[in-house]
Amino acid sequence: MGNCRGLRIGRQRRGILSIIALLMLSMTGGCSQSNPNQGSTSQQLPPAQATTSTPVAQLGKTKVVTTFLPIYLFTKAVVGNVADVEILVPPGTEVHEYQATPENVKAIATANVLVKNGLGLEGFLENTVKNAQNAKLVEIDASNGIKPLNEISPVVKTGKDEQDREHPQGNPHVWLDPVLAKQEVTNIRDGLIAADPANKATYEANAAAYIKELESLNGEFQQTLQKTPSCTFITFHDAFPYLAKRYNLKQVAVVQIPEDQLSPTDVQNAVNAVKKYKVKALFSEPGVDNKLLSSLSKDLKLTLRPLDSLETGETDPQHYFKAMKANLQILETSCR
Numbered sequence: 001m002g003n004c005r006g007l008r009i010g011r012q013r014r015g016i017l018s019i020i021a022l023l024m025l026s027m028t029g030g031c032s033q034s035n036p037n038q039g040s041t042s043q044q045l046p047p048a049q050a051t052t053s054t055p056v057a058q059l060g061k062t063k064v065v066t067t068f069l070p071i072y073l074f075t076k077a078v079v080g081n082v083a084d085v086e087i088l089v090p091p092g093t094e095v096h097e098y099q100a101t102p103e104n105v106k107a108i109a110t111a112n113v114l115v116k117n118g119l120g121l122e123g124f125l126e127n128t129v130k131n132a133q134n135a136k137l138v139e140i141d142a143s144n145g146i147k148p149l150n151e152i153s154p155v156v157k158t159g160k161d162e163q164d165r166e167h168p169q170g171n172p173h174v175w176l177d178p179v180l181a182k183q184e185v186t187n188i189r190d191g192l193i194a195a196d197p198a199n200k201a202t203y204e205a206n207a208a209a210y211i212k213e214l215e216s217l218n219g220e221f222q223q224t225l226q227k228t229p230s231c232t233f234i235t236f237h238d239a240f241p242y243l244a245k246r247y248n249l250k251q252v253a254v255v256q257i258p259e260d261q262l263s264p265t266d267v268q269n270a271v272n273a274v275k276k277y278k279v280k281a282l283f284s285e286p287g288v289d290n291k292l293l294s295s296l297s298k299d300l301k302l303t304l305r306p307l308d309s310l311e312t313g314e315t316d317p318q319h320y321f322k323a324m325k326a327n328l329q330i331l332e333t334s335c336r
Contacts, residue, residue, distance in 0.1 A: 178215075
């Protein structure tokens, strides 16, 4: 099974729903019974407001809700201005551990379309959709038809209390491969056309333009990285196996480091793990400021550089290309 996550530091975390928030939503919705289809161990969100049995209003623009930043970028690129697009998980928030809010339930309850990455990434979504009680909701799985990768490199634990975040459906980070990103955009396009056929021409034209940019980006990656074949690297977040496979890079290990209460043994284990693989490059993520990683890179005489998983950033669809081209420059520099 694919381990999705190594070190994730300095990222905003959303806590468990407060009692006050639950009470407020219950009062405004006038409905507080639990969903009998949910297990007793699942987080129970209050059902969305349900004062009428009529379908979601179709007047005006179609309302599309997306799960997190990469899926928002792809969806917004296809939609353009003919539909309204919202995002459930704020950019910079830990999507792997995200816990839904009452606002998420409301957004899904009033949406026409929900777009997700799939492959088990959005663990919070199933119960949230159930609580939204939107029988007319159209769900689009952007990764439909993509063959997932399981673990392709060893995961090295350096602390005693670390827990794996495994994804039975495979590693979900398919959006970081421009070729697979094309498939996601195609799936989103087709799903939107099925849900909103009146805007088919717009969806087709916008998707074609974005896919053309993705093809150009793929060409840039191929041309640049063929100069540094079989570059070996270690990362602290298992987000890049698809990217590595596509461009003949070698992610040789994912090193998991505890986020707090580091002992001298933890530090030495991390150093030993990286030395073992004799890699050219060591990658963290943008915005991560961790003294252990900085010290580790000095001990190994490797420059620690950021590789962006695109889970935080701007909401302009062009941000995908900006961030990925920055990743390409980092890879080219690190693999020389």
